[in-house]
Amino acid sequence: MKLASYKSGRDGQLMIVDRGLQRCCPAGDLAPTMQTALDDWSNIAPRLQERYEHLCEGTLDASSAFEPGKCAAPLPRSYHWADGSAYVTHVELVRKARGADMPTSFWEDPLVYMGASDAFIGPEDPVTAESEDWGIDFEGEVVVVTDDVAAGTTADEAAKHIKLLGIVNDVSLRNLIPGELAKQFGFYQSKPWTAFAPVFVTPDELGTAWDGARLHLPLRATLNGELIGAPNAGQDMTFDFPTLIAHCAKSRSLISGTVIGSGTVSNVGSKDGSCCLAEVRCLETLRDGKPSTPFMSFGDRIHIEMLDGEGASVFGAIDQQIRPFERSTV
Structure with missing residues (x-):
């Protein structure tokens, strides 16, 4: 699984990124920030992983081109x-x-x-x-x-x-x-x-x-x-x-x-x-x-x-x- 944070406020907006770093999708409904995900990793990570797999398979509708220039630190x-x-x-x-x-x-x-x-x-x-x-x-x-x-x-x-x-x-x-x-x-x-x-x-x-x-x-x-x-x-x-x-x-x-x-x-x-x-x-x-x-x-x-x-x-x-x-x- 690959995760990024688009710039938004001080803690960013958590994004899931596909394996080839070409497409991404928001993960805010699962965890608004990377720190939120890490604080409850055992529960949130499997749900992020499931969405990541759909993203990589191309079966996720809500995706867009990944733009590194929009990234904060993960x-x-x-x-x-x-x-x-x-x-x-x-x-x-x-x-x-x-x-x-x-x-x-x-x-x-x-x-x-x-x-x-x-x-x-x-x-x-x-x-x-x-x-x-x-x-x-x-x-x-x-x-x-x-x-x-x-x-x-x-x-x-x-x-x-x-x-x-x-x-x-x-x-x-x-x-x-x-x-x-x-x-x-x-x-x-x-x-x-x-x-x-x-x-x-x-x-x-x-x-x-x-x-x-x-x-x-x-x-x-x-x-x-x-x-x-x-x-x-x-x-x-x-x-x-x-x-x-x-x-x-x-x-x-x-x-x-x-x-x-x-x-x-x-x-x-x-x-x-x-x-x-x-x-x-x-x-x-x-x-x-x-x-x-x-x-x-x-x-x-x-x-x-x-x-x-x-x-x-x-x-x-x-x-x-x-x-x-x-x-x-x-």
């Missing part, structure tokens, strides 16, 4: 957004480029931070910043969405709580990060709103690419028409999603609609390229002594997408332009 705001750094070789590379050793504990205990979830943005909404000097970077990631997860849930138990998957551009303002981390209190200003691809999908839609813990498909990142990388999201993922969920639920329960990110997808040696410019720059630093690739500039366009084995888009595309923001109340 879950326009969430009670909880926890982002990991599951590809530890990426962390190792970044630290190596700045001459820092990596504690051995990083291979055994996941890095996770809580991000801003009061508003996620849609696949074609612009990335905005006040200044190019902030070091605007994209980060291609895979995310999972859970139902209620009890505190103390183990990794073995956690897999059953994964209800939906998606991909995101977890934007980073790289030049603001060092100052924040120097305070030893984590990210805030350096992590603006996160953008989501148009649809979330249920695990069964992914076939053998989803093994219950990792998604084994390449995540393609293209900047201004140039492919930056297409690393496989299932490869070199040190901490799988059940492990990340268990880590987050160690000391408290997770509420339905919790979104947990993988961190920047990265493969050892980056032979398939990178899903962020920071990694490109680190590789350049190790090779040449300094980076040569700039961070993004106003007017740049970043495109992030995951294709299945047949070349079809799984989640739809994130396609965003970088723009200066205008001051407003929202």
Whole structure:
């Protein structure tokens, strides 16, 4: 099943989207919003699934062309957004480029931070910043969405709580990060709103690419028409999603609609390229002594997408332009 949210108010209008991302139909009579569906998933999901099957079969009258430009994030705001750094070789590379050793504990205990979830943005909404000097970077990631997860849930138990998957551009303002981390209190200003691809999908839609813990498909990142990388999201993922969920639920329960990110997808040696410019720059630093690739500039366009084995888009595309923001109340 594939689900989206058309822009409407703060929480969107829940839509069911067909497998090929061509047609859609409203689901408001079953659940007005994605969060409503997640709050009663065991009862609502089968009814959404039935309508999805009719939509895919072409036997549903009330359908229309799917328009990604109308999409908010599938879950326009969430009670909880926890982002990991599951590809530890990426962390190792970044630290190596700045001459820092990596504690051995990083291979055994996941890095996770809580991000801003009061508003996620849609696949074609612009990335905005006040200044190019902030070091605007994209980060291609895979995310999972859970139902209620009890505190103390183990990794073995956690897999059953994964209800939906998606991909995101977890934007980073790289030049603001060092100052924040120097305070030893984590990210805030350096992590603006996160953008989501148009649809979330249920695990069964992914076939053998989803093994219950990792998604084994390449995540393609293209900047201004140039492919930056297409690393496989299932490869070199040190901490799988059940492990990340268990880590987050160690000391408290997770509420339905919790979104947990993988961190920047990265493969050892980056032979398939990178899903962020920071990694490109680190590789350049190790090779040449300094980076040569700039961070993004106003007017740049970043495109992030995951294709299945047949070349079809799984989640739809994130396609965003970088723009200066205008001051407003929202």
